[in-house]
Amino acid sequence: MQEKKKKEEKPAELSVTSGAWFMRNTKLNEKYEICDEGVIAHQDPKMMIAVLICHSPDFPKSKYVRLSWFKEVARIHWGMIKIREKSVLRNTISALENIDKNFDEEFNWIGAGDVPADPNLDDQEFLNFKFTDRKCPVCGKTLKKQQKFYECENQVCGELFVIVKGIPLFNYPSENLPLRFVKNLPIAFYLPVVGITTQMYVGDWKAISVIYKESNSDRKWLRFYWWTRDLQPYITSELIVDQHANKSLAWESRKGVKSPNIYEKSKIKPLIEALKKIESIWE
Numbered sequence: 001m002q003e004k005k006k007k008e009e010k011p012a013e014l015s016v017t018s019g020a021w022f023m024r025n026t027k028l029n030e031k032y033e034i035c036d037e038g039v040i041a042h043q044d045p046k047m048m049i050a051v052l053i054c055h056s057p058d059f060p061k062s063k064y065v066r067l068s069w070f071k072e073v074a075r076i077h078w079g080m081i082k083i084r085e086k087s088v089l090r091n092t093i094s095a096l097e098n099i100d101k102n103f104d105e106e107f108n109w110i111g112a113g114d115v116p117a118d119p120n121l122d123d124q125e126f127l128n129f130k131f132t133d134r135k136c137p138v139c140g141k142t143l144k145k146q147q148k149f150y151e152c153e154n155q156v157c158g159e160l161f162v163i164v165k166g167i168p169l170f171n172y173p174s175e176n177l178p179l180r181f182v183k184n185l186p187i188a189f190y191l192p193v194v195g196i197t198t199q200m201y202v203g204d205w206k207a208i209s210v211i212y213k214e215s216n217s218d219r220k221w222l223r224f225y226w227w228t229r230d231l232q233p234y235i236t237s238e239l240i241v242d243q244h245a246n247k248s249l250a251w252e253s254r255k256g257v258k259s260p261n262i263y264e265k266s267k268i269k270p271l272i273e274a275l276k277k278i279e280s281i282w283e
Contacts (some may be wrong), residue, residue, distance in 0.1 A: 079260030
């Protein structure tokens with residue numbers, strides 16, 4: 001019996017494993033999220049990296065993908081990225097394949113030519129949505145202009161578009177992202193070599209970047225990033241110039257993301273395979 005239990009406690013890497021196993025053997029908190037299925041991309045005594053399909057207890061039909069890092073034997077939470085759209089999952093797979101192709105084992109650039117230095121996917125270029133006859137792009141009804149936003153007059157729709165420096169912001173469709181290498185990312189503490197944006201919404205930005213410390217540029221690694229911003233203080237402020245409200249326009253690291261790092265390039269390929277397996281069963 002003990003031998004059988006031991007085998008159950010160590011599922012094979014890259015095999016689809018029941019969510020119950022992850023709930024028993026990791027520190028996922030069932031009060032907030034429940035795992036349905038998962039695939040382990042890498043496991044050793046110090047770290048486990050897995051791709052999970054999860055849902056919250058209140059919304060069992062609303063499932064999302066959770067890239068998860070668990071540390072040590074106790075498998076405590078050490079990093080995570082949540083993906084709620086299949087287009088973002090596909091972007092993540094493509095971005096990892098692109099990085100795997102263009103960097104060597106030490107995360108040095110080996111792609112054609114120099115490291116790309118394209119401009120970033122900034123608000124000006126990729127979130128500048130031009131309205132036609134001030135019609136809502138979601139439902140086609142008239143947009144009413146307020147001081148800092150446009151609002152759809154259709155109460156069923158109620159879509160809202162924030163205006164920053166005269167530009168109406170709109171979620172950039174994930175399936176249309178160019179997935180090119182960029183440098184100008186809002187990364188704190190480290191410096192980016194290059195990265196690829198996988199999701200770019202008005203208040204939600206995800207990217208994967210090769211980074212390094214300023215004090216040691218020779219040691220590079222891969223990190224997943226997730227930034228958010230709460231625009232509510234900016235929208236509700238009645239002042240044209242409000243320094244406190246304008247701070248809400250800045251991107252901040254999403255709480256709970258922690259340290260989703262990959263230090264060995266050899267872990268990228270199994271992670272790609274795990275993501276593809278999850279993509280095939282995620283409904």
